[in-house]
Amino acid sequence: MKIVVCVKHVPDTETKVAIGDDGKSLNPAGVKYILNPYDEFAVEEALKLNEADGDGEVIVVSVGPEAAQSSIRTALAMGADRAVLLTAEESALMDGVSIAQVLAEEVKTLEADVILTGKMAIDDYGYQVGSMLGELLNLPVLSTARELTISDGKATIVRDIEGGKETMEAPLPCVITAEKGLNEPRYPSLKGIMQAKKKPIEMKEAALTDGGFEILEMTYPPEKPAGRIVGEGPEAAAELVRLLRDEAKVI
Amino acid sequence: MAQLQTTDFMDWSGSFDDQEIMIQNTAHDWVQERFMPTIRSHYQAGTFPMELVPEMGELGFFGANLPETYGCADINNVAYGLIMHELERGDSGLRSFASVQGALVMWPIWQYGSDEQKQKWLPKLASGELIGCFGLTEPGHGSDPGGMVTRARKDGDNYVLNGAKMWITNSPLAHLALVWAKDEQDVVRGFLVERGTPGFETPEIRGKLSLRASVTGEIVLQDCRVPAKNVLPNIQGLRGPLSCLTQARYGINWGAVGAATDCYEEALDYAKSRIQFDQPIAGFQLTQQKLAEMVNEITKAQFLTLQLGRLKDRGEMHHWQVSLTKMNNVRMALEIARSTRTILGASGIVDEYASMRHANNLESVLTYEGTHEIHTLVVGNQITGIEAFR
Numbered sequence A: 001m002k003i004v005v006c007v008k009h010v011p012d013t014e015t016k017v018a019i020g021d022d023g024k025s026l027n028p029a030g031v032k033y034i035l036n037p038y039d040e041f042a043v044e045e046a047l048k049l050n051e052a053d054g055d056g057e058v059i060v061v062s063v064g065p066e067a068a069q070s071s072i073r074t075a076l077a078m079g080a081d082r083a084v085l086l087t088a089e090e091s092a093l094m095d096g097v098s099i100a101q102v103l104a105e106e107v108k109t110l111e112a113d114v115i116l117t118g119k120m121a122i123d124d125y126g127y128q129v130g131s132m133l134g135e136l137l138n139l140p141v142l143s144t145a146r147e148l149t150i151s152d153g154k155a156t157i158v159r160d161i162e163g164g165k166e167t168m169e170a171p172l173p174c175v176i177t178a179e180k181g182l183n184e185p186r187y188p189s190l191k192g193i194m195q196a197k198k199k200p201i202e203m204k205e206a207a208l209t210d211g212g213f214e215i216l217e218m219t220y221p222p223e224k225p226a227g228r229i230v231g232e233g234p235e236a237a238a239e240l241v242r243l244l245r246d247e248a249k250v251i
Numbered sequence B: 001m002a003q004l005q006t007t008d009f010m011d012w013s014g015s016f017d018d019q020e021i022m023i024q025n026t027a028h029d030w031v032q033e034r035f036m037p038t039i040r041s042h043y044q045a046g047t048f049p050m051e052l053v054p055e056m057g058e059l060g061f062f063g064a065n066l067p068e069t070y071g072c073a074d075i076n077n078v079a080y081g082l083i084m085h086e087l088e089r090g091d092s093g094l095r096s097f098a099s100v101q102g103a104l105v106m107w108p109i110w111q112y113g114s115d116e117q118k119q120k121w122l123p124k125l126a127s128g129e130l131i132g133c134f135g136l137t138e139p140g141h142g143s144d145p146g147g148m149v150t151r152a153r154k155d156g157d158n159y160v161l162n163g164a165k166m167w168i169t170n171s172p173l174a175h176l177a178l179v180w181a182k183d184e185q186d187v188v189r190g191f192l193v194e195r196g197t198p199g200f201e202t203p204e205i206r207g208k209l210s211l212r213a214s215v216t217g218e219i220v221l222q223d224c225r226v227p228a229k230n231v232l233p234n235i236q237g238l239r240g241p242l243s244c245l246t247q248a249r250y251g252i253n254w255g256a257v258g259a260a261t262d263c264y265e266e267a268l269d270y271a272k273s274r275i276q277f278d279q280p281i282a283g284f285q286l287t288q289q290k291l292a293e294m295v296n297e298i299t300k301a302q303f304l305t306l307q308l309g310r311l312k313d314r315g316e317m318h319h320w321q322v323s324l325t326k327m328n329n330v331r332m333a334l335e336i337a338r339s340t341r342t343i344l345g346a347s348g349i350v351d352e353y354a355s356m357r358h359a360n361n362l363e364s365v366l367t368y369e370g371t372h373e374i375h376t377l378v379v380g381n382q383i384t385g386i387e388a389f390r
């Protein structure tokens, strides 16, 4: 199968991010970037599907700054065959619609059987791009897959719903977004890392449109106030209950 | 590429290229996620997590700097060093396993073996399907291996080996032993002895208080007949085993920095959160001095080791440079492990924390592959031109 995986280059979850001088963007200094973890599940799933099949191609597509090549290399080192990087300024990357539009234009030309992506990017928590991509390509979207099987030209996923599981099916081609638990992404092997160096990354400028919204301000969460100890032993229980009811109003 | 978030006071990793960083990340993540959950129980039991060997092979950790033709990854020596750094951040026993397999068994077969030997052994050693060991040290000859008494007598198409090797990492697990012995002309030769050969036994050495997650044994050779085609054809003399040791010590030098870094990070974390006299112990001058000395020593060792790696990649590394780095790095790591243990107070003596395990391991690392004293004499010899071994 020809599988396209859309991936994003995002700040590492372990990095402490700082707000930039303009008060509405992140200060990139000292921030380490990684392949978005949900996209890693998508890459792994694509590789597994083709390994089971015995052939096919996995193409990674990303919209991002030139530095996003390093995250793309991670996907190539895991085993993807080639990549397309649609270059754009970091600051232009907050709007899901324009990213989905750019991706859709590119994905159209690739004529994939399956389009995989993470359920969300861990930087902006947009949850939008996968679904919008399906809409723009006029394809069905199976979102937050925790299991995926493909047979007879159909994709079947299982996803978690409140209190249970839901099984859904759609004809190929379709868009599938990956949830944590779909698989255990492999470690890029040393051979994979060495081969990734030789795999092509096609670079083109992304024609991003102006987003429909604007970020006005970013602020840090308020400092947590210090905790309070109301007393010790069983005698304190009554006071604790009173405070939880009257002051915190949680019971 | 996202560099590993680890001790890096002087932007050491700033000169790593994308491949080197990615390789370090792979080794780091694998060790932390797959190996670390097993180490305490294996250390207590005195066993190695054999179930992880196929994964190590799959990822390419064995003989990673050897050519692709034999199933290896053909990475440069700095990247190879970074793997050793990450393995030994986990445990010296884990790094020892990879060092023996890659530098002491695969490297000599690749360097000195026949085409047939290379084809036959290297791919299976690379994948971890076969495990190798390296038999040089004898009960009576450690620092002075040239005095070895293990003998090989030619008999038709075979050699007949007699003698005993001692302190051999992985010998009880090995499918293949590279045994060094003197032939009838008193020339040291390398013999590839397969498990199952009559007269080849590998009793395990028990009661170790160091490197417990690494299996150590003897090799006992009693009229052990080895086909002449199992002799390494392209090397004669003590230079053979010594050149292998240079390869392995190169990896140890990186590993020691990894072990030291693991200890320092443990010390720093603990000192920042442990409250005594109403404040974190990291706020006391005596503790800060310990921590500052640690980061100072680690930083110096990082650059020394990186320079050694860049020299090796240029084909310009000399064995005395490897000796100087081993002298420096292993002692430094041992001192940091002990110092970390003191910062942890009583907590430092239990296996929930790593520093005492590292300290115990590093006692072996200080001794094997040339003791600290012998490396001092190698450096002394190099700078004065006078041999002081005898």
Ligand SMILES: Cc1cc2nc3c(=O)[nH]c(=O)nc-3n(C[C@H](O)[C@H](O)[C@H](O)COP(=O)(O)OP(=O)(O)OC[C@H]3O[C@@H](n4cnc5c(N)ncnc54)[C@H](O)[C@@H]3O)c2cc1C
Pocket: B100, B134, B135, B136, B137, B141, B142, B143, B144, B166, B167, B168, B169, B170, B211, B216, B364, B367, B368, B369, B370, B371, B372, B373, B374, B388, B389, B390
């Ligand atoms: C856990 C472990 C694993 C090992 N794995 C292997 C292996 O896989 N293969 C292998 O072949 N060997 C292996 N060894 C053996 C190791 O290489 C030897 O222990 C080492 O070479 C030292 O030899 P020795 O123990 O006989 O000590 P000795 O040589 O007896 O040395 C005792 C002390 O005397 C000092 N000394 C010796 N000569 C001099 C001198 N001229 N001047 C000043 N001081 C001197 C030494 O520095 C040391 O402090 C291993 C050892 C250990 C502990």
Ligand SMILES: Cc1cc2nc3c(=O)[nH]c(=O)nc-3n(C[C@H](O)[C@H](O)[C@H](O)COP(=O)(O)OP(=O)(O)OC[C@H]3O[C@@H](n4cnc5c(N)ncnc54)[C@H](O)[C@@H]3O)c2cc1C
Pocket: B274, B276, B277, B281, B284, B285, B286, B287, B342, B343, B344, B345, B346, B347, B349
């Ligand atoms: C095997 C064992 C048996 C023991 N048996 C007993 C027993 O029978 N009964 C009992 O009561 N206790 C016992 N202890 C506890 C022992 O006395 C304590 O471990 C010791 O007092 C240190 O306390 P700590 O471990 O909490 O370390 P901490 O007090 O937390 O010290 C941690 C580190 O901080 C340093 N530090 C602390 N304060 C300062 C400062 N102001 N300036 C500079 N550095 C500082 C310490 O020197 C140490 O390096 C035992 C401990 C062990 C390991």
